[in-house]
Amino acid sequence: MRTRRVFLNRLDPQEHDPDDAVVVIDVLRSFSTAAYALAAGASAIYPVETIAGAFHLQRTLKNALTTGAVGGGDPIPGFDFGNSPSALQGADLAGRPLIQTTAAGVRGLARFRSCRALFAGSLVLGRATAQALLALRPAEVCFVITGEWVDRDGDEDIACADYMEALLHGEDPDPEPYAARVRNSDFGRRFQADCNANLPASDLRLCAQVDRFDFALRAAHCDGQLRLQRAQASVERALSGRG
Numbered sequence: 228m229r230t231r232r233v234f235l236n237r238l239d240p241q242e243h244d245p246d247d248a249v250v251v252i253d254v255l256r257s258f259s260t261a262a263y264a265l266a267a268g269a270s271a272i273y274p275v276e277t278i279a280g281a282f283h284l285q286r287t288l289k290n291a292l293t294t295g296a297v298g299g300g301d302p303i304p305g306f307d308f309g310n311s312p313s314a315l316q317g318a319d320l321a322g323r324p325l326i327q328t329t330a331a332g333v334r335g336l337a338r339f340r341s342c343r344a345l346f347a348g349s350l351v352l353g354r355a356t357a358q359a360l361l362a363l364r365p366a367e368v369c370f371v372i373t374g375e376w377v378d379r380d381g382d383e384d385i386a387c388a389d390y391m392e393a394l395l396h397g398e399d400p401d402p403e404p405y406a407a408r409v410r411n412s413d414f415g416r417r418f419q420a421d422c423n424a425n426l427p428a429s430d431l432r433l434c435a436q437v438d439r440f441d442f443a444l445r446a447a448h449c450d451g452q453l454r455l456q457r458a459q460a461s462v463e464r465a466l467s468g469r470g
């Protein structure tokens with residue numbers, strides 16, 4: 228299995244788009260938020276690229292709630308929740324679909340939506356995502372780093388890619404150094420400062436909990452709409468006929 232990495236904010240138009248397995252990584256915070264929301268009972272996550280598109284979908288999906296942020300992390304006016312795992316962790320989401328709009332993570336998913344297997348990755352899902360990937364036996368896994376910007380190193384996502392790659396190669400790495408990289412990344416330090424109510428330190432703590440959940444987040448197409456659902460390695464293996 229080959230692995231490679233691309234950076235969402237510096238895609239090379241000359242380079243072939245990955246078309247096998249793709250993991251779009253957003254540790255701070257989209258796909259940590261999505262994981263905590265599913266754990267809190269949300270029935271599925273619907274990533275939608277635009278705010279207008281999110282409101283449109285909310286009108287057609289029964290009982291749907293909205294979550295997301297604009298670039299920088301401020302919540303979107305009119306949405307039910309910000310892009311905040313600590314807000315969603317305690318919310319009553321039982322059986323309700325959640326529509327998610329964010330400036331990096333969701334944009335990355337939309338960009339690579341046509342590949343064979345698309346996952347939303349974060350450190351809380353690290354080992355489960357690696358296991359789901361291994362069950363699919365792809366020829367190539369491409370990690371998409373979404374958190375690198377001109378003023379941010381994106382190391383929270385690179386650390387997550389490093390962790391999953393080590394697992395894919397059969398290693399059993401100590402998770403703590405990867406969690407420390409999330410905390411000490413450029414964006415992580417903004418949460419550590421805890422002086423912006425929209426970037427709370429509690430979110431950073433939740434996002435840096437390596438392997439907190441035993442499921443991966445796999446994207447599927449449903450009526451022309453992307454949908455993230457729990458995926459487990461055993462199910463992936465059965466679906467691909469390898470028992």
Ligand SMILES: O=C(O)[C@H](CS(=O)(=O)O)OP(=O)(O)O
Binds near residue numbers: 310
């Ligand atoms: O809300 C967040 O934590 C970030 C803000 S930004 O777009 O990276 O500036 O959004 P996300 O799409 O989860 O990275």
